[in-house]
Amino acid sequence: MDNSPTVLFDSYEQDFQQIIASIRTKLDGDGAKQRKATLRRVEMELDEADEMVSQMEIELQGMPQSIKAPYGVRAKGAKSTLAALKKRAREAHAQSARSELLSDVGGSPFRNVHSSGEEGSAGDRSRLLAGTELLEGGSRRLQDAQRVALETESQGADILRDLRRQREQIENARDTLQTADSSINRASGTLKKMIKRMYQQRVITAAIIVVLLLLIAIILYEKFS
Template sequence: MAELFESYASDFAQLQKSIESRLAIDFSSVSSETRRSALRHADAEAEEASELVSQMEIEVQAFPSSVRERYTNELRALKSSLEKLQRDIRAKQRPASGLGASGLPLEEYHDQDPETGHEDAQRQRLLKGTDILERGTQRLAESTRLALDTEDVGANILQDLRRQREQIEHSRDTLHGADAHIDRSTRTLQHMIRRAQQQKLITTGIIVVLVLLILLILYSKLF
């Protein structure tokens, strides 16, 4: 998600730089066609930048709360930059002294064919829409690629977890086997201890009997 947001931010920075360079033109020293072309391109790029901001807003909503505030502040700054660019474009589009509403000299403004101007505007809108669609397709392809990469990472993690589970199960079975061997060994040792105690008692009894017999024999010999 952060990678896609940074990609949008990078595209926005490029558009901002392009718009600022177009607005920096000294329109008083260029032809009316150059002025119209620069403002049309600047307006189209501003709309594309607005689309990027909308996409970034969607991405920010999906961020975890731990980083959302930082990206929200960055997005707020980008919105402010976009609003300033849009104000600058509108200011450049206002008719100046000796210019008509379209930015043409008054004589050209009156001679301009309204139907031709409408066709040009429609053509520009179509070109702008096609360009926005192509960029949206590219972003969609990039999002799809990121989703596929994430899916591959998730599949690898699942495989690792499966292998670790098998290892844990094998270790558990080994521990169960070791417990069984320990139980058998404990029972064997307890049996051996009881046998040793029994033999010790028997040996003690035999010794006592032998001592008594020896004393009895000595008593009978002496008395």
């Protein structure tokens, strides 16, 4: 099993490139009947690609500094590519909605212009205004969705930075504990040596005292005998 710190990044990047190729194929197509379904699939694949970029950034945080720079450039390139495709998808949505509106307006309402006169024209204008408001509402919703996505991305990056700081703090605490454990082991060894020497000194002292007492006893015995 490959334990390289970049193997997961490479895997996510490969999946990302496959999804991007699929999105470009769909956006470059012109199947009018399947346009809505295609755009819905594009949105789903954009979400998948966004998830791949997030995973790449997570893997990037755990890489050693010595190899992180080129992978950081690749992650930024992936984000730029994804942003450009999101913009194309929004434009495709707007174009699809505009085409649908023009198709509706180009049907029976315009035929009624000749038969109904000013009343038909007023109805057409109302429908055009309603369609324009619908387009503007859709554009606002897309902008709101983009803003929420950017805010979420920013929050995710902040969370990743916090997690990285916490991991560094945990690693520093672990190193400190290991250093303290080594110091305690050394101190314990030193104390054991000191205790051993203390007992040795006590034995030597006791032996000296016994010898002195024997000498005193011998001297007193010689003196009084």
